Each structure stands twice: as structure tokens, then as C-alpha cells.
Amino acid sequence: MKLVLASTSKARKRLLARLGLPFLAIAPDYDESCNAHLPPYARALANACGKAEAGARLHPNAWVIGADQVGVCAGIVLEKPGNMQKAAAMLRAMRGKLTCFYTACVLRAPDGCTRKTVVETTLRVRQDLTDKEILHYLARERPLDSAGSFYIEGLGIALMDFVASKDPTALEGLPLIALARWLQPLRSQTSNTSGQGESSPGSAVSLATHA
Secondary structure: OEEEEEOOOOOHHHHOOOOOOEEEEEEOOOOOOHHOOHHHHHHHHHHHHHHHHHHHHHHHOOEEEEEEEEEOOOOEEOOOOHHHHHHHHHHHHHOOOEEEEEEEEEEOOOOOOOOEEEEEEEEOOOOOOOOOHHHHHHHHHOOOOOOOOOOOOOHHHHHEEEEOOOOOOOHHHOOOHHHHHHOHHHHHHHHHHOOOOOOEEEEOOOOOOOO
């Protein structure tokens, strides 16, 4: 069996590679807008399930990972800014306020059984963050494809008062604590057969069919 990540996100591919499993990354044919009416927690989970199912339609005999993240600040869902002006406005609006990110992950087995989790991360952007600092940060990392307009794994950490989560990788896009536990049988099998167990993002290999 092969492992499929139903996402082409660089961050998610980098995170999954840390688990030492070869995998295939694909762009899922799934329209997230159908869940835009749902509350943030439910929206993230529905999108992750939808992506996993979309990936399974293309690779019915694979283990498929679907993931999604929804952030909300002061009751407003944080979309990907797309340009520098919107990104700056988003960070200014987040200053001194609690922001919650819901990161959902779904693992769909070849028999259709799924495992699901949603990890909540709470953070607060510094109240004293200046407009100059915001513009300097955006010019350096250009996080225009990131909801919230920051990369927590980069300089974005310097924008924060605090970040609280039961899984530090969740905010980056993929909760590895749960996923590593789910994939442990596959990791063990791959390590035994390869001797190294190193991952090769974008490639697929045969994996044991353990749950």
C-alpha cells in the first residue's frame, strides 16, 4: 500500500517527511467553499475529510491523509491574504487579540475506515507590534498564502506574545503527534524493509496494510 498526502502545501510535505515515510503528494479535487457556512472547528474537519475522500477516489488502495486549517480572530475567519496590503491589515487587526486556529487531520485507510483529530492552537499577536515591524516581516517572508499572514516556523514567531497548543506542529499545518501514532505500524514496516526508513516526498512505495 502507498501513503498519499492530499495536499501540495510545502509546509505539510515538509512536516510529513519528518515521520520517515515515503509518500505521494497530490492536489485533491475538492471545493472547500461548500463548507464555508460551517463554524471554524466543523469547517476544518469537513474540509480535511473531503480532501481525504477526494484523494481516495484517485488512489483507492492507499492510505490517504487529508488536512485543513481554519483560523478565527474576533469572530472573523482568517483567509489567505493574497497580497501585501491585505496581509498587513490582517496582522494589524490581530494585534493584542486572541486568535484560534483549528487544524484538522484525517487518515483514511484503504477499507474506508478513518481516524480524525482537530487540534486547537491559541495565540496572541503582540499588542506593541508596530506597523514598521509588520511591513518588515511581510517583506522578508511574504506569507501571502498563509491564513493569519505569518509563518510560525519562521520569523513569524517573533510577532507573538504566546502560542499554546497540545501539538506544536499543528499550527504549521499538520498535527504530527496524532499522525505519527496512527502511522507507526507503517513506519515500522518501512524501516524494517528499507533499513533506513527515510522519506522521499513525492514518491510512493509499498507499505504494510496495518490499521
